Amino acid sequence: DAGVIQSPRHEVTEMGQEVTLRCKPISGHDYLFWYRQTMMRGLELLIYFNNNVPIDDSGMPEDRFSAKMPNASFSTLKIQPSEPRDSAVYFCASSLPGTSGGARNTGELFFGEGSRLTVL
Amino acid sequence: AQKVTQAQTEISVVEKEDVTLDCVYETRDTTYYLFWYKQPPSGELVFLIRRNSFDEQNEISGRYSWNFQKSTSSFNFTITASQVVDSAVYFCALSEAFIYNQGGKLIFGQGTELSVKP
Numbered sequence: 001d002a003g004v005i006q007s008p009r010h011e012v013t014e015m016g017q018e019v020t021l022r023c024k025p026i027s028g029h030d031y032l033f034w035y036r037q038t039m040m041r042g043l044e045l046l047i048y049f050n051n052n053v054p055i056d057d058s059g060m061p062e063d064r065f066s067a068k069m070p071n072a073s074f075s076t077l078k079i080q081p082s083e084p085r086d087s088a089v090y091f092c093a094s095s096l097p098g099t100s101g102g103a104r105n106t107g108e109l110f111f112g113e114g115s116r117l118t119v120l
Numbered sequence: 121a122q123k124v125t126q127a128q129t130e131i132s133v134v135e136k137e138d139v140t141l142d143c144v145y146e147t148r149d150t151t152y153y154l155f156w157y158k159q160p161p162s163g164e165l166v167f168l169i170r171r172n173s174f175d176e177q178n179e180i181s182g183r184y185s186w187n188f189q190k191s192t193s194s195f196n197f198t199i200t201a202s203q204v205v206d207s208a209v210y211f212c213a214l215s216e217a218f219i220y221n222q223g224g225k226l227i228f229g230q231g232t233e234l235s236v237k238p
Contacts, residue, residue: 043211043231048225109167111164111165114163116163
């Protein structure tokens with residue numbers, strides 16, 4: 001089975017440019033999460049979706065960040081305009097509900113390989 | 121509020137030594153789930169184990185073992201006879217039951233970087 005797929009794997013851009021990160025969750029997973037990893041702040045949850053609907057975006061740092069999930073197989077995280085402090089690895093993860101009846105799950109998040117963003 | 125603390129930022133051991141990674145958590149929920157993830161140098165996050173708050177039995181999987189103690193709010197991870205391939209950053213994480221049963225929103229600790237030298 002294909003895992004969570006993220007693109008691009010690496011992105012280098014200049015301050016002020018728009019950045020779009022993409023994620024394809026595992027087919028059949030109802031939940032999608034965007035995390036950011038930095039040395040200073042570790043792994044932070046930015047936002048998560050259930051059945052394409054944003055449930056909690058309290059971790060989104062500011063209005064420059066936005067996320068969408070137009071369908072069950074695709075999500076984007078956009079930063080506009082980007083700033084050097086946005087440099088980080090952005091992870092997408094998906095999961096089934098822990099009590100999903102009839103569906104095999106062990107309750108963990110399945111992570112993509114991450115998108116490393118560098119803003120100069 | 122929930123919080124996960126991994127006090128050890130970096131640990132360095134020599135191959136074949138045993139090593140324990142500490143994890144202390146805070147939660148107001150009586151039902152919650154604890155996890156360990158491994159992040160090797162390649163960068164991906166790999167699930168190792170999930171534990172629910174009602175199951176305090178220790179678990180062993182090969183060279184890995186986990187010690188869950190509710191009384192001290194700790195969920196420590198021990199690697200026996202460490203190997204160079206164990207070198208990675210290890211994250212402890214917590215999910216409160218209501219959130220967990222709605223999909224698994226995790227709060228992570230800061231991670232412990234383990235370096236195993238030959």
